[in-house]
Amino acid sequence: MVRRGENIYKRKDGRWEGRYKKGRREDGKIVYGYIYGKNYQSVKDSLPLYKSKYNNTKEVKGELSINLEEWLYHWLSQNKNMIKESTYSGYKYKIDKYILPVIGHIEINKLTIEDLENMIMTWQDSGLSSSSIRVVFTILRSSFLFAVKKKYLNENICDHIDLPSEKRNKIRSLTxxxxxxxxxxxxxxxxxxxxxxxxxxxxxxxxxxxxxxxxxxxxxxxxxxxxxxxxxxxxxxxxxxxxxxxxxxxxxxxxxxxxxxxxxxxxxxxxxxxxxxxxxxxxxxxxxxxxxxxxxxxxxxxxxxxxxxxxxxxxxxxxxxxxxxxxxxxxxxxxxxxxxxxxxxxxxxxxxxxxxxxxxxxxxxxxxxxx
Structure with missing residues (x-):
């Protein structure tokens, strides 16, 4: 590819490609984003907007820029030796069954309160009880807390979510x-x-x-x-x-x-x-x-x-x-x-x-x- 300007290249297919920094992985490696245009100038004019978005995201939410699925598996691997085998198995089952199918594809520093609220509504529509919703959501909250402690994220977005009230089903004792x-x-x-x-x-x-x-x-x-x-x-x-x-x-x-x-x-x-x-x-x-x-x-x-x-x-x-x-x-x-x-x-x-x-x-x- 022929390069012109800062991180702008001409591709073999004739289009122009602009590269911008959009975050980091958990190991510190830079994650790049890409935009494309028919000419050099259109790409050059668009890049500042994406760089500005990155700087704003970094300041408000943090730099961790991997999808939630990758992050949750990383979090599990980091904690595997510190929790019981049954606990690990339960966490993984709930993550795979309830969290990843709904929001697993979203980058962790791009997750919004609305994404989490929609996930909870999806769970409710599927018939998941309020107590089960609380259990699964606690796993997600714990993973975000770990990210904050590691300074991958600036805040735990889960703290802004109001969960449905738990209805305790009374268990009848035998007479x-x-x-x-x-x-x-x-x-x-x-x-x-x-x-x-x-x-x-x-x-x-x-x-x-x-x-x-x-x-x-x-x-x-x-x-x-x-x-x-x-x-x-x-x-x-x-x-x-x-x-x-x-x-x-x-x-x-x-x-x-x-x-x-x-x-x-x-x-x-x-x-x-x-x-x-x-x-x-x-x-x-x-x-x-x-x-x-x-x-x-x-x-x-x-x-x-x-x-x-x-x-x-x-x-x-x-x-x-x-x-x-x-x-x-x-x-x-x-x-x-x-x-x-x-x-x-x-x-x-x-x-x-x-x-x-x-x-x-x-x-x-x-x-x-x-x-």
Whole structure:
């Protein structure tokens, strides 16, 4: 190509090409933009406008000029060794499924508030719940925060977005009658996975925590169950198999806890303890995966005539029984492994209403008797 002027060249096809700086990559390399014209003068006259746009973008938003897809994969690779494998897999799945199809092609320093608002509306139109929208958007916000910390961007545009309010779906606990019906059916297969149903109802363990439970986690002398790991199936991002089972630490630090055993739970465990397998619920010396426990649970609930009950309701039933027996909210929160007492209060506010009514009646009685 023949060059005339600053960054203006004549191409072999006869057109004139002007090159301007439009940003940098995450490794610091300059990213160039190009404009074309039929003659040298038209290109020369247009270049200042593009250079001005770059300078304005650099000042307001920052220099990072790669599309969002490339940036998010870079961000994931930078954080891969600092997060759990299951967390990484979940992030990548949500990025690929929800973010990239909508705005993945847009350069990161060209993204606008309108782009993000349109993405959220797209998610809503597809039926994505408000809580799921918040989870996915938090991933995007975190990636932008990383870019700001690295000084690739000047601001986190996600901070300007108002997310749809989260509607918490109340999870119904089983009544005492329903619990007895379910336990009666589960007791018929206590040598198998019926015990998983009973154990969840009596300890509040999550299904992944049950699957990960080892005999070494049981303190028969102290009468405690130690909960520190979970088993889950996560998507694979290479190879023939689409998913894989992983055994890892629990979701959060507060999920690591010890749960006192009742006499019944201890006796049931003692009856199963004559085994050489490391896991309480095992499949050829490997942990029994959650979906197998779920499969057997569905069989048990159907025989009990409780077709609309889900496994996670067993955990909520345990919490409800604790609160009904006058357990304090801090103890219940600790038993469940919640991140805060507020979280427990938010979930079980309705369950505690009966206690509040009694508190008011007792207060009124005390006032009347003292007058």
């Amino acid at each position: 005492l009658v329903e619990q007895k019906m379910l336990e009666n059916e589960a007791r018929k297969s206590m040598d198998g996975l019926g015990f998983a149903v009973i154990l969840s109802l009596r300890t509040g363990l999550r299904i992944g925590e049950l699957a990960a439970l080892k005999w070494e986690d049981i303190d028969m002398e102290g009468n405690y169950i130690y909960v520190s790991h979970t088993v889950q199936r996560i998507p694979k991002h290479n190879g023939k198999s689409k998913t894989k089972i992983i055994y890892s630490t629990t979701k959060t630090q507060t999920s690591i806890r010890k749960i006192p055993m009742s006499d019944d739970v201890k006796n049931w465990l003692l009856k199963r303890s004559n085994t050489s397998t490391p896991y309480i619920f095992s499949n050829n010396d490997t942990p029994c995966e959650p979906r197998l426990i779920t499969y057997h649970f569905h069989k048990i609930r159907e025989r009990a005539g409780l077709n609309n009950v889900h496994f996670h309701q067993l955990r909520h039933t345990f919490a409800t029984r604790c609160l009904e027996s006058r357990a304090d909210i801090a103890s219940v929160s600790s038993l469940l492994g919640h991140s805060s007492i507020k979280m427990t209060l938010d979930i079980y506010a309705d369950t505690m209403m009966e206690n509040r009514v009694k508190a008011i009646k007792n207060m009124e009685m005390m006032i009347k008797t003292s007058l």
